[in-house]
Amino acid sequence: MPRFAANLTMLFNEVPFLDRFERAARAGFKAVEFLFPYAYEMQEIRRRLDDHGLELVLHNLPAGDWDRGERGIACLPDRMSEFRAGVDQAIDYALRLGVPRLNCLAGKAPDGTNEAVLRATLVDNLRHAATKLRRAGLDLLLEPINTFDIQGFYVSRTAQALALLDEVGADNVHLQYDIYHAQRMEGELAATIEKHLARIGHIQLADNPGRNEPGTGEIDYAFLLRHIDRLGYTGWIGCEYKPAAGTEAGLAWRQRLIA
Template sequence: MKLCANLSLMFTEVPLLERFAKARACGFDAVEIQFPYEASIDELVKAKNVAQVEVVLINVPAGDLMTGGEGLASVPELTEEYSQALAQCIEYATALNVKAVNVLAGRCLTAEQESKYWQTFEWNLSRTADALAEHKILTTFEAINTKDMPGFLVHRAEHLWSVMSRVNHPNVKAQYDLYHMAMMGENLWHDLSTRSDQIGHIQFADMPGRGEPGTGGLALKQFFQIIEDSTYDGYVAAEYKPTQQTEKTLNWMGPRVMPS
């Protein structure tokens, strides 16, 4: 598998700009960042180049989502704010030469508004895909479990496939997170085996604690084998919360690990 490390959750023992080199020293030649916007583009490009790693994925800014709000991508009244977030994301994505940009659907906290939120999200997803296609950057979106993030609009595997069918855009694929889907009781084996052509990015963590492989009950080695046997050829991202110093949680990588 083509592995990458999520620098938002891993190597947090050091500041963001130092995590690129940490990841490279541990055997990763690619990384992803949830929200890189705390640093300047120039700082990020320099850190990436010095460490000699690729940045394969970032998220579109999501407003107040991470502090309990609804975010931007699905809220009908916030389409202009989403446009501004997308413009900022494209600046970062093109400078970092990312392969994919992920759109977080966000929450719907008013049940009566759900249909409008779905319409808004799919419209924003489609126009994001149009804009990113001009830069040859894939657009992804993901399902997030409602135990960790109550009210998240896209939270089932079926949501992924139905949105893709309705949007029907050649530059849109699903970001499939093994942890989130396992937390929702989804059939990971079936999805990875039969939907690999619809998946543009994969992430993993053990569950239920979202720690490194071996800290929970998810049979990650088996799922890694399914991924390797499938037609999926994208990156598989370690997006877990280390239970100890990150370098000490990488035994699952085997011989890829380099001395720190």
Template sequence: MLQFSLNLSLLFTEKPLIERFEAARSAGFDAVEIQFPYSLSIEQIKQQLAQHRLKLVLFNIDADTLLQGGEGLAAIPEKKAQFRQAVEQTLRYAEALQPKAINILPGCCFDATRKADYVATFKENLLYATERFSHLGITTVFEAVNTQDMPGFLIASGQAMVDILAQLNHSGLAMQYDIYHMQKMGEDCAGFLAQHLDKIGHIQFADCPGRGEPGSGQVDFEHLFGLIERSAYRGWIGAEYRPTNDTLQSLQRWQHFR
């Protein structure tokens, strides 16, 4: 049986973040994820999770300027100290909230001549964070993002993630596979999932090309979700899309997959 979580950073955005927990439970879900939860205190989040009987299954390490058009944090050689401070912040939240996974966004490199240095820094930081989180029983994941939405993104394919996993070879590290981003890059998502689900710690989805809910674009979710359900994958599948109308209407479009 598939396990779906709702991403509260993109869904129910007509409400303040602290009210979206209740909205997710009222919509019939028992798990949520948040891109960056740090605008809420640990105690606020714990209270909401307890009150509404929810699991928080995933959130991200701070990515600095990434969502504002900058390069981010995890791969910039000059920001290693800042990245480690971000890891400590995330550790405080992770120890209290016990997510299944913590995601690290590689970020962008706008100077192609520095890409090798950025990749090396990212791998060093990724291994550092994985070591810090693994003793809590939390999987560290990292994500490839399409370069149409984010030009210069450092990791932009499933194969690039597979290569990094092989190079770092840490049992606490896995991929976060985002169907929308990889479909946008022209990847054969079904083929990749069929081959590499054992290396994936978390899945996210949105339709493509518009990043709306399933049924708003061209992705064959019936095939992809069926493939996942028949596999040995037992992780969470995060709804990380931008509703084409309001969130509740968007959820109705893919209720039959649950």
């Protein structure tokens, strides 16, 4: 059956970040993921993982000034030096924390910027990151994000992301498939996952509308999770949703939908 990782950016967020590891373990999770570790000391996160027997399965490359609304800088031609310094920082954290894969957020396309320039910048940056990560024994992911939640996000559809990965041409670069974002942009969840399973390096979930836990919206997660399992997906599924009424109160979906 599917293996679920708690996304600590969104789950258990009623307590400080470093206390969420204990809460995730107490709730029965064996793995966690989160957006960024960079505001915390590596050894402190490592200690929380070890103390609670948790595996860290994913975090993101640095993505610019998050508090000011930036959602990645990989497609921005005037931020290439910053992006590449962030790759080095992310690798340092990944090697210390034992995370095997890092996700790249492409960022929002600035008004008036030539699309060909944005694409070339993103491809160059992805190639650079893939080369650096390969040397460290790590995989790189590229995630499409829906443009309803993040207006102007540059990579928003599965086919677009896969075409970019084809252009990058690196064997350690894969698709991060977020079910919620894919549902908002294109639907066809079961068929798309089946068609591209070999290229999917990580899956995340939330229901729609609302981005709450599975079972609260329109996505038939009872079917979809069994479908993913039948296809032979052996990776983790990150629970990147907003709890509708508190994290613990909403966790019963795990047993209900995969029973």
